[in-house]
Amino acid sequence: MAGNGRSKMGLLIHYEYCTGCHACEVACKQEHGYPAGAWGIMLQDCTRQSLDKVQVDFLPFPTDLCDLCARRTAAGEKPACVKHCMAGCMTYGELEDLLPLMESMPRSVVFAPR
Ligand code: SF4
Numbered sequence: 694m695a696g697n698g699r700s701k702m703g704l705l706i707h708y709e710y711c712t713g714c715h716a717c718e719v720a721c722k723q724e725h726g727y728p729a730g731a732w733g734i735m736l737q738d739c740t741r742q743s744l745d746k747v748q749v750d751f752l753p754f755p756t757d758l759c760d761l762c763a764r765r766t767a768a769g770e771k772p773a774c775v776k777h778c779m780a781g782c783m784t785y786g787e788l789e790d791l792l793p794l795m796e797s798m799p800r801s802v803v804f805a806p807r
Pocket residue numbers: 704720721722724733734755756758759760761762772773774775
């Protein structure tokens with residue numbers, strides 16, 4: 694569903710398929726021109742280790758600097774992270790659409806900025 698200016702928008706992050714490639718971090722930084730040390734999204738390494746195996750998980754986590762790519766989305770474009778994630782982990786849309794999707798997707802989260 695397209696945004697209509699009244700609905701609250703967000704990002705669905707389906708990190709099950711995140712490869713840890715960092716493309717979302719770089720795309721976000723380039724889009725906004727953030728200085729060194731400032732990030733709109735950061736990859737969290739959630740590696741878990743048990744006796745017989747190592748489970749490597751990466752969770753891309755938007756920061757307080759994330760504005761959902763307001764300039765791009767106002768022009769009808771996808772957010773930079775959504776466009777550049779080759780694994781298709783990111784979906785931008787209305788929260789009322791994203792939340793039911795999240796419930797059907799294991800290892801996913803929905804982010805909504807303040
Ligand atoms: S939506 Fe835009 S500002 Fe937010 S994390 Fe993605 S690229 Fe960065």
